[in-house]
Amino acid sequence: MVLLTDRCDHVWTLRVNRPETRNAVNFALMDALEEQISAAEQDESLRVFVLTGSDANNAFISGGDLREFHQIKRSDEAREMSLRMIRLLDRIRALPCWTLAAVNGAAYGGGWEIMLAFDLRIASEDAIFGFTQGKFYLPPGWGGLASLQSAVGAQRAAFLLASQAILSAPQAHQAGLIHDYYPTSDYAQQFARLTERLALNDRTYIRYIKEQLFANDVASAKATVSAKATTNTMATTNTHDLAKAESEAEPFSRFWESEEHMRRVEDFLKKRSG
Secondary structure, X not given: OOEEEEEEOOEEEEEEOOHHHOOOEOHHHHHHHHHHHXXXXXXXXXXXXXXXXXXXXXXXXXXXXXXXXOOOOXXXXXXXXXXXXXXXXXXXXXXXOEEEEEEOOEEEOHHHHXXXXXXXXXXXXXXXXXXXXXXXXOOOOOOHHHHHHHHHOHHHHHHHHHOOOEEEHHHHHHHOOOOEEEOHHHHHHHHHHHHHHHOOXXXXXXXXXXXXXXOOOHHHHHOOOHHHOOOOOOOOOOHHHHHHHHOOHHXXXXXXXXXXXXXXXXXXXXXXXX
């Protein structure tokens, strides 16, 4: 199974389980994530929705599966893949519960784009964050430009992408990419304690905090909690941000079908297989 699920009381933990690719995203994983998000949207008892990597390797998500996605040749196919991930991540943002990305290893490329879709982000001290899409002549393709700018500001985002930076957990914390990190030896215990504390909040409380802090649309932010109490997704999803993220798909698809991107990926795969 590419995605392991564990439910304990009000906490739902999803563990990406593709150790042969260091938990790279492929279409099967996208299918599995969409299925679990659909279930989460219908579960009114859910308070904490967690995504992490399985214990099989030292990785959170290492980006997209280059070998599988390299079969995509046309720009319309690349755009479709990009939009699918952007909308998947927007559904995570819209969940009326806490969402937590627990980065227990490498988060390269699309890995950090996925991470930034979560309300709360923690890491083990040995986690690393790689802004390496440029290595393959690609910009972020899953809404990462918008989310990275929101997290760290335009100038720092530009530096991370231009320099293809690889950050340690302390550096990522200092930059504002993650909210806390724990010593590797104590990470599992700290992770468990945090999820226990988060699960003490009921849905009314969680929804109210998220609406007030995360909604940029003034009209939605002023709406009362009781008016939306029967809905299972938040009406305060920032539609402007979604539109901005979706606007990244078209230029991403043009870079994708370029000869330069194809050449760089082929060179990389040849080196890996050799």
